[in-house]
Amino acid sequence: MAENIHQHHHHAPSNFGMVSAPHGPETGDDHVHMVNAPLKADEERIMRQMIYPDDTHTPEGVYWADLPLGKQLKFNAAVDNAEAKQELSLIGSMIKKDPLSPISWYFRNAVLPGAGLGLEGYVLFSIGNLTPLFSAAWPACWKTYEECNQTWVEAVQYLEVAGIIVGQILVGYLGDGIGRRWGLIQDAVIMFLGLLMLVASWGTTLNGWVICYCWALFFYGIGVGGEYPMTATAAMENATGSGNLSTRDDRLHRGRKVTMAFLMQGWGQFFNQVILILLLLIFHHGSGNPPYSKLSAQWTFRISFALPAIGTLWLVYYRTYKMPLASKALNAAKKKSSVTGYDIQSLKLTTTHFGGRLIATAGAWFCNDVFFYGNKLFQSQFIAVLSPNTKSIMTNWLWNLVNVGVSLCGYYLASLLIDNKFVGRKRMQQLGFLMDFVLFVIPAFHYHYYAKEKAHIAAFQAMYFLSSFFNQFGPNSTTFLVAAEVFPTPVRASAHGFSAAVGKLGALLAAILYNYIDTQTKFYVVPWFGLAGMLVTWLFLPDTTGLDLKEQERRFTYIRAGREHEYHGIAVHPHHLSLWERIRGAGKHYNPELDYQTKVDDLRAEWTEKQAEKMAAEESLDHHADDEYPLDVHEYFAKTTNVPGMTEKKHPGSSAASEETDNEKPLPQA
Template identity: 40%
Template sequence: MTKIQSETPAAGAVTPSNVESGDRLGAAENSLLHVEVQEPAVKHNPIIAFFLFLGSFMIPGLGMFCEAYFVFAVGNLKSLWKKEYPDCWSKHKTCPVTLSDSITYTQVCGIIFGQIVLGFFADRIGRKWGSVSTAATMVVGAILIIASKARTDKALWAMFTAVQFIFGIGVGGEYPVASTSANERAESSSKLQKRRGETVVLVFSMQGWGNLVNTAVIIAIMAGFQQYGPKYDSYALEVSWRLSYAIGLIPLISILLYRIFRLRESAVWQKKREALEAMGGNKAKGVQWRKFGLLMYYFWHRNFGTAMSWFVWDFAFYGNKLFQGTFIKIINPKASVIQVLEWTLLNSAVALVGYYFAAFTIDHRWMGRMRMQMMGFSWMFVLFLICAVHYDALRTPKYIHTFQFLYYFSSFWGQWGPNATTWLLPAELAPTEVRSMCHGFSAAVGKAGALVAGVVFNLVSDRAKFWISAFCGLAGVILTFFTIPDITGLDLREGDRRWLAILDGNHGYYHGEAVNPKYLSIFERMLGYGRNYRPEATPTQVVSYKEAVPTQLAEMRTPKAEVAVGRTDSS
């Protein structure tokens, strides 16, 4: 077993293992230096160019479209189910209260499971087959949702709840796979490297379209059956919700077939695998556990920051989404089912605009990731605080439209802020080798926030929901300020070079841009990670294993502070 120094070496120090590490790491770095996918320069007319631009994010984002279409359908359809199944959903004669509420909880549990498990495997089987796995799981779950049938209401909703877990697994896997794939697609293209944030957020914006289209489809179907209330036809409502799910199955099957037959593997992921093979580290016994330990040691604060930021955002965001109908009932207590959906559609449209504000500003240095996240959380705190403080007055006819504006405006700032950045940052801040796993972990913690929100929001008053959402925004501001670095403009390959140095036990010899203080969080600066930064280092000189003259090797002693890394002696 090869031994390495556990402490930062003195400047100019060289050990025999350093030179060996330099050769090994140099071979690994050669695999990272040339990742760009050369695209032929073809000039299209403006119309074709526009549609190619749309396809560049709509096709990769179709998985997020489908997951949002099905996930938010539960919140959209609850008011409909209360009319069709009153004994189960309203009076609770045939179903316990816990059964109807458990649909949301079960779905979120499935999402958490998928984020952790499929996120882990996507780093090992590749982005393509990770994407295929998530889409296939969602297709199976969607078919079972549509086919849910039983003789009694209780049995029907028990089956519906169970299959939501299956669908949720696929949804959970889509989060890390889609984000990491979009990041790596931007990283591998010279045209997109400076627009990485825009590329990823545009893919994510398809989530907003999924929510919007689902609401519009339900409204259109109910209007077709003339279900305007107050009297409803049970058969028409039955067809409405099942048909809305069936329509969502069409793009889901399409994206599965596309990923099987047309999707190419991530060039960045492949190059990273080559780099690791050059180091010989993956063949050693227990190497994965040692890598996990190194990840936690050097990146725990980043994972904590992204995970907890996502937690407080999802607590407020999913709590509001799942209880959106309740909020709209406060604004318009006499609203019919279709009127509630129309207000929901308006809210979704306002939120969708926020996605595009996020996409087209996130790569500018005057905005960046950290500022955008803090800005969104700050607005969320202010707007929900106003709603909580003036709750009684805002419910009066005089101020009801002000209440409506505040609630919808909060949706806009949520998208132009933490909803976009919490999806982007976990993949950006992690090395390629563990990118999907880290994103899955942060996303799972975030969905735990949604799960807690589903429980807590059922137990508190409507006014208290606004208080809780406001203080979630304040917590997000504090977390972002201390733990989130702004890596706008940083080449992600620098993070991979740093990771290779960490794996080789020579983190102190890395001097590149990944440890530039401007790309580190306040907490990382306090830990001293920026001390090793050397502005004069070129991309091929960021790891200084051979700085001293060879004659120094004879004078070197074996360091006392040593730890074993996951390599065989022959590596």
């Protein structure tokens, strides 16, 4: 919950060379002479805290993934248990100080980052909930197509998905080009205007209203599509930070932060269903039974869209005035590469070096959306089995509410386990795909047995609910996370938007296909996408659970410089590479000892650059506390690096600075 900035100092397991490697920074001969034998011991003592943090390395400096399986489990369990104990203690102290403080913490760390997805989930899934109401109130338009064009009625689903695809590609590109903050603001503005269009949708004829409704959904969908890459990248980079150094919070809780934002989509669905039920009861004279008047349907659907419009307008304000640093990590990455605007070179390098990952994220998302939207489209057939011959919309909505509740359980369990290194992203995604395959393939080949014989309907019900649970616990949550996590910062939003757009093609396929096949055939078709998703995940997706995201950025820096073979760190550890990448030899340069040497040089170069920037800006170290590098690391680099002007300046908190100001300390006040 709160980042633990304390790191234990570890001693080097072996005698690492101290002379700068050929691929290290150009620090000149002074550095070689300064790093003498006495300072060598200082380096081993001081640098270990940054290079081998105690949540990823043993006291001997061994990375957790290099341990035998039994020791891996023991080490990671000890780290997780200690972290859980600390978090529970912190929660206890928060409650003791203020019983409502955990609620405000959750609001800041989950509700606010995921507010856009929550509002999007509310509106997006209300379309499927409202269609039965429209069919009952205006059967000549929505059911028999006597007054409305069937193509336009069916276009409600298609144009909504088309708008989302446009938004995912467009805003993903803009989010990397002009920044996360403007992408987030733009999404909120588009969704707000789209909601106004939905509330005010009208026509001189019923068909005219349907056309207006369709295009309002398309416009709203553009904002919805942009929420995917923007929310994922903003939540991830907020967890990671924009500095050069990694954080414990990033390594242990990055996945949880992103999925806590994502699960707000489930709450959006939940509140939409609750509000629709309440509105129908209010405007239909306390009854949910047919027949439904046109007036009650009008009030119900228009007010259901007006309520999220208020929340979306507030979101426009919040993102405009309360999120000034949303693009900080992207700006830092661009500055490091001397890039303004869109980083075309990074995009080319990503397709060259991480093409397999694009197949994994886009392919798995496609397979998942056939399931995810297929599950929603199966809903009417499922309810027809549970409540045969019912004509009440309220019955359908109540069963849907139960299904959303089951889905929320899956969302939360995913958030709880996604950073556990034994479970993790990749295994969760494979398990979710496998279970969805099994839970759909069984009724496919025994449909009459489960759906038509009353004695077995409870089993059919259990399989349907479990498919919702495992879809949220597995691929629906993990695809959202990994599509941002496995790509470099300069093109993270673009890669996520592309993957999400390919996923929505899966939703479009399901929406079109289901219009032409019967219920049992749907069960025959859908399971194989679960099996395909599991295989794509197994072959192409790397497991980034527990991997320091800054280390991935460091690897990409080497790739960008054309020196990929000189990178030896954990980002190319076989555990963190896909099978496809290992077959292609991506992990052959992994070498912890060489990596120690190059990382010291990399840290020194970054520190030197930072000091030079401060002095160029005429910012005195006496008055500019270094909030990133620990004091002993700062002092070690100051002693062993030739930075002009450093000898005259003291870092706050150093012994010299303390001696100089000891006699000038103000007296304590009475």
